[in-house]
Every structure is written in C-alpha cells, then in structure tokens.
Amino acid sequence: MAIYHLSIKIISRGKGKSAVAASAYRSGEKIKNEYDGIVHDFTRKGGIAHTEILLPQNAPQEFANRSVLWNSVEKIEKSKNSQLAREIEIALPKELDREKQIELVRNYVKENFVDVGMCADIAIHDKNDGNPHAHILLTMRPLNEDKTWGAKSKKEYILDENGEKVKLKNGNYKTRKINTVDWNEQDKAEHWRKAWADIINKCLEENSIQDKVDHRSYQRQGIEQIPTIHLGVSATQMEKKGIATDRGNINREIRKQNRILQEIKLRIKALLNWVRRIGKEEKENDNLTSPLPPKENLLSVFENLIRKNADNHNTDLEQYIESYQFLKEKNITSVSELKESIVILRDKNYKTTRAIKDTEKKIDDRVQLIDHAKKYLKHKDTYTAYTKLKKNKQDTFYNEHTAEIILFESAKKYLKEHLGENKTLNISKWKSEIGTLRKEKDTLYSQMIDIRKKVEQAESVRSCIDKLLQEKRELTQVKKQELGL
Template sequence: MAIYHCTINIFSRGAESQLSAVGSAAYRSGEKITNEYDGITHDYTRKKGIVHTEILLPPHAPPEFADRSTLWNSVEKIEKAKNSQLAREIEAALPRELDREQQIRLVREYVQDNFVSAGMCADIAIHDKNNGNPHAHIMLTMRPLEQSGEWGAKSKKEYILDKNGQRIKLKSGNYKVRKIDLMDWNDKGKAEVWRRAWADVTNKYLAEQNIPQRIDHRSYERQGIEQIPTVHMGVAATQMERKGIVTEKGEKNRQIREQNRLLKEVKRRIAGLEKWVKEKSAEKDSQSINPFHSVPIHSPQPPTLLELLNTAMQQAGQPDSRYGKIRDLKTFAKAVSFLQVNNISTLSELQETLSKMKKRYWNTNSEIKQTEKLLHERKELIDQAENYLQYRDYHKAYKQTKPKKQEDYAERYRTELALYDRAERYLKEHLGSDTKLRPKAWKAEVADLTAQKDRLYREMRKLKDEVAEAETVKRCVEQAIPPTEQRKERSKAHDMSL
C-alpha cells in the first residue's frame, strides 16, 4: 500500500550530522569521494541497496557539475563559514505499486519541476534493499547559480533604520543590519509546497497505472478524517511483523485500528438512526402516508411509540392477528424499556435523545484525540530522553576522536550517532531552555493519560450499547407496522414521486 513519507533536512557544516556535503553525497550514491575541504576520503563503494543515481542540473550550470565529486566539492569550497548550510535533503518513500522505471520517472519529474527549474542542482539516489522500503534521497544545492555558471550570493545585508530613516549605530561602531534572503528557498511555506507537490505527482503516477491508492501530505486532522493516526512503524518493526514477530509498535497500531473501528461504527449507527427518524417523521406528517394511523388504537391521534409497541406485543399472540407472530418478544421488551427509561413517547423525543448521543460522541471523540496526542508526545519525549542518555557516550567519543579518524568512527557507529543526534534535536525543540530531563515525572503523566484514555473508550463503548438499544426501537417499530401497510406506504410514496 502506498504511504506518505517526505522529510526535509539541512546539512550544515559543524552540525551534529557527522557528514559533510561530500560525505553525504558519497554515502547516498555508494561512491568513493575525497573532500577537498578537509582532505577526508569517504568510501561507500561497499554499500548495498543503491539501485539508481543521477544528477540533474539547470541549463546554466557548468557541465562538469554532472560529476558528483566536482559538484559537492565546489559547494564545500564556496561556503567559507564554519556553520555554513551546505545542502538540503528531501527523503521520500516510493510507492511499491510502481515498478523501478516508474519510480525513477516519478522522482525525476518531481525534482525537475520543483527544484531544477528553480535553479537548484539536484543529486538523486534511490535505495531499495528489497525490504519493502524503497525510497529516494534528493540532495539539493542551497546557493543560486549565476547565468555565468558561477555561484551567486545567498543573501544580502540591509541596514535597519530608525523612525527618522537613519541607520542605527551599535556600541561596537557597526550599524545594525538584517539578512535578506535573495531566494525564497528557505521560506517556511516552501516545505508545505514541496510536500504537497510530492503527494500530487505520486498520485498522478498511481492514477496512470490504474492503482486506486492515494497519498496525502496532510495530517488526518487537516483532512477532516475523524480517526486516530497510527504510529510510524519503521523498517525494523515492519520486517519483524511480516515474519510473525509481535512488536510494540505493531501491537499499538492494531489497538489504534480497533479503536478507530469503534469510533467509526458509533458515528455511523447514530447517523443511521437519525436518518430513519427523519424519514418516519416525514411519513407521520403526511396524511396520505402515515403507517401510525393504521394501528388499531381507538384515538383520533396516531399512537405514541410506546402505544405502538405495546399494542403490537399484546395482539401478536391472538388468532388471526394482522401482526402475525412477533419473532422476539424480549427485543420488544428492551425497546419498551429504553423508551420508558429515557421518557420517549414521540419521534421528536427520540430525535432529541439521538442528538444528545451525537453530542456525547463528539465530546468524547474530541477528548480521545486530545488525550492520544498528549500521550504520544509524552511517550516520544521519554523515548528520546532514553536514547539521549544511552548514546551520549558515543557522541562524546566521536568529538574526542582525531579529525582524520572521525569518519571511520562515524561509519562504525552510524546508528548510535544518528539516534543521539535525533534525540538531541527533539529534546531541544520540545524542551526549549528547560533542558532538565524528567523521565519519572513524564512516566507518571503517561500513566495518568493512559487511565484517562481507557476511561474515555469505556464511555464510548457504553454509548455504543445505548445506540444498540435505540436500534431495537427502530427494528420493533418496523416490525410493529403491519407488512401490508408498509407495502402501501412504499406504493403511495412511489406514486407521489411520479
């Protein structure tokens, strides 16, 4: 099944990624490239699972940039600052429903239309280890190219003026300035544009192959889908599940899917009851089509729901009863009990009860979604804190390793260093200036949120049972109306529609 996965990252010199632009390109392409900036040779010629690589260039780019080593060494050379942004990478999951050639054309079209046409150089690598996770790495240059083929400026400085239009002088003697990007590639809105474009072009290729699946870059909430999102499995957990090995993430997703079925079912059944009440109310208001008038109760007014069901139950056992034999008197008794407990006599009162049920559904559903969101955030915080503590020593050892041996160390402990980097970034983003780790307090919050979630799902299951009781009223009313009268209803309704 096609899935949506599209992430965007920046490679910066001096960042915790452990790889330069040259090293990143070598790793993704499976090549041996020497970084002329620091003299380190990156050899990934033994790396497996690389099924396609190519470089796409804008028309005014130097032809020699078609060579991977030349392109990225040129980037390393032009970037002088110790914290320079070297490259942007987009990683995207490829639909397994497409064959290899279709996957390549998909990536090529996406890159050409969104990046190369805007003036970026693009380095593409498609990885597939035949483990069900084909994906593309797209490395992009971040500095514009002049028409002459030379690298241009990323930004310019602009003086900040006071209210009188004068430059503001600082204590250092310099004037206060701000940086103005010359290209819009770093605009926050661009990430949304590129992520949406990936979904659009992927869906186009799926449609061309008559494949019904579609992907969407938006969250369930933005799509208006009322369900809890499953957690990202990852390659390792997915492979284990395929072998029949139960994983924590797999079990979590099975639980989420079951809970989503519950939410969807309750919503559907309430809607079905409301539709039925609306139809019956319309029939009741019509003098020519009113099944309630056909019930033999000596009253100028049509019977209440209770009267209708009680009369049907009383007369069902009599000889030659027009109702025949009611199949399940216990069900009728349940329906009568539901009407009595909820003080329901009329269809409008039944509709009021259904409206209250629907309100309870949406309130509980909203609380469930909020609780699930908080629970996921706290669990992720705990996981990242544990990774941070577990792999911190690997990071320290890397920093203490001599520069010429750092690449070997980074390759040997790539997974551990990557997990540490991700944990550090996550914690900085979510904790801000409060860097203190509080796993004990977070676990207590998880316990409270889990208890709250369980309570909410119990309420939803209770609501489901109440909806089932309301459905017995529908079934019994349909059974209480004599079959001949129901046929007359349908016939008259048909005649009126002609």
C-alpha cells in the same frame, strides 16, 4: 497500501554537518571535503539502489559529479554556520517497481526543484525491508546566468514616508534583507508536500492501483481517526516474520478502535438520515393516516404494540419490549426527541474520539521519549569518543560506528526539541504516566462500547417503526384496491 512520508531538514555547518559528507553517505561514495580535508568513504554502505544528479540549465556540466558539486557549495559558503543544503526524504510506493519509482522521483524533483534553479542529488535506498525511500539533497543558493553562484539575499534600503533613506545613529542607513529566491518561504514546504502526494496519486492511477495518499494529517482531512504510530525498521522486520512487537500491538489496538469509531459514526449518520426522512413523510402525509402523528406519544405506540402481540407469541415481541425500555429510560416520547437523543450520541461519540486521540498521542509522546532516551544513553559513550578524536581520525571512526553516531545524534536532537533545556531523562516517570494514560484510554474505550450499545437500541426502535410504517402502507394499498382506486 501506499504510505505518505515527506520530511525536510537543513544540512548546516553550524551544527557540525557537511554537504560533502551528506552526499557521500547517501550515495555510498568516497568524497574528499576540500573545505576541511576530511575524506568521507561510504563505499561499503549497503542498500543504495540508485543515484543520480539533476541540474538546471544554468548549472556547470561538471556539477554532474557530486564531488565537484558539493565541494563548490562548501567553498562558496564562507560562514561557520552556513546552510549548505536542503534534504528532502520521501517514502516510495512499494506498489511500483524500481524503474517506476525512479521515474516518479525524477519527475517530482525536476518539476519542483530543478526547473526553478536547484541542483538535485538523488539517492534511492532499499534494504528490502519494506521501506524503500529517497534522499534528495538540494542546493540552497541560486545560479547566475553565467553559471556562477548567485547571492542568497540582497540588502534593500528602508525608506520613510517621503521616500528617503532612513539614517541610523551610527551614520549607516537602515536596510532589510530580501531573499533572491522564494525557496525558504514558509508555504513552500506545504507546496512540496502536496506536490509529492499529487504525483504519487497520478502515478498510482496510471498503473491501475486503487490506493491514494494524502499529505494532510487526519485532523486537516476532517477524518476523526486515531493515527497509528511509527513502527520503525526493526519492529517492521519483526512483524513481517510474525513476531509481535509492543508497537505492533499498539497499532493493532488503534486499528480496532478506529473500525469501531468509524462503524459508530456511519450508523449514527444513517439513523439521523432516517429520522429526517420520517419527519419529511409526516409533513407530506395526512396526520390522520400516519401511524406516527406528531402529537402521539411513542411510548403509547410501543405499549399498544406489546399488548397486541403479547398473546400471539410474535417474534417481534422481544424487540418491541427492548425498544420500549430504551425509550422509557431516555424519556423519549416523540420522533423529534428520538432525533435529539441520536444527536447527543453523535456529539458524545465525537468527544470520545477526540479524547482517545489525545490520550493516544500523549502515550506515543512518552513512548518516543523513552525510546530516544534509551538510544541516547546506549550510544553516548561512542559519540563522546568520536568527538574527542582529531579531525583526521574522525572519519575512520565514523565509518566504523555510523549507525551508533546517527542514532545518538537523532536521539539528542529529538530530546532537545521535546525537553528543551531540561536534561533529565526520567524514564521511570514516563513509564508511570503511560500506565495512567492507558487506564484513561480503557475508560474511554468502555464509553465507546456503551455508545455503540445505545446506537443498537436506537436502531431497534427504527426497525420497529419501519415495520409499523410498512404495515400501514400495505393496509392503505389494500383499501385503495377494495375501493377500486
């Protein structure tokens, strides 16, 4: 099954990052950063399936060398907090072979980035762990027609109502910054995300693969479905070997719940369509010939059915009794009231689905906090040792402890984003909250099963009424034949 993933992040000098280091790591090459003199050697890194650089027409040809390209970026960006590059990471369809994956990425990058003036450094990674993906490093500064770097922004004077420049108290004129390109516009991310989904779907269709992906969340798609959680590389590998993991078990439970929720939704929809059809038939037919006249009490109809079949040991008797009990319990006396009851079930199912989704998200949030907190604590000492080293020794240490440092930085970033300034890693509290939330989810799950039972009862009523209608039609047909009509 094709999956969709696209993430965007900025490589910023202000956060201690380097475009040269990022390129060297993703391409598995050895590159010296002329900005600070550090040599980044990742030639021993495995899993590099393909690398290439795509350039716009007004880029110098020497930029085809990633060392030249990214050192040029490092040189032109003077500020200590400069944004050096934009990285887009995308999951590749496993259904496609390597050649088609490369072509897919190349077309996407060319159409969306290179053709508008960005230089793109592509690296496809695949460790044969079921997670082929591509890293795309993009330049953030436009190029001039003479193949030199252009400005990211320019100043524009702010004018008053008379078209005059507005003078400030310090004697300067009021200005505002205008971006020279629209690459940082908020809607660009959505555009790039959709474009990736579109090009994947087109490629899958061209290769006679039925799968489709969607860049939108379930909520935006209007799908009332509980999203599964991200397994991660280690859990994925264990699951492939037949070893059950906690995350795998969670996803299996979520898929089971989604099947039930979808089943209930479809069955309720079918019931409502049936009720509308019955109502339409009642309006079209003469009430005197209808087995279910609007004013007739449904309870009376089923009481008569039960009496009629009581002595005949009819196989439908049990169903008639169950349907009667359901109608009596809900005090349903007409088809319109039956419809109202089904609508209530539909609304309750919707609310239960949303509640389960919200609860599942809260559980996943805490699971993620625990996972990242454990990684943070596990690799903290390694990262501290790394930061205390001199610049000329850091690169060697980084090469030896790449995974630990990346995991620590990722965990640190996640915890900061989700905890803010609160640095307390209260793992025991989060575990306790997960236990409480799972009990809430179990209660909601029981409600979902109860809704399904009530849907079954409503379907039983439908079945009985359909039999009545069919008998009436057959009887009417016989009478017509007797009368020679």
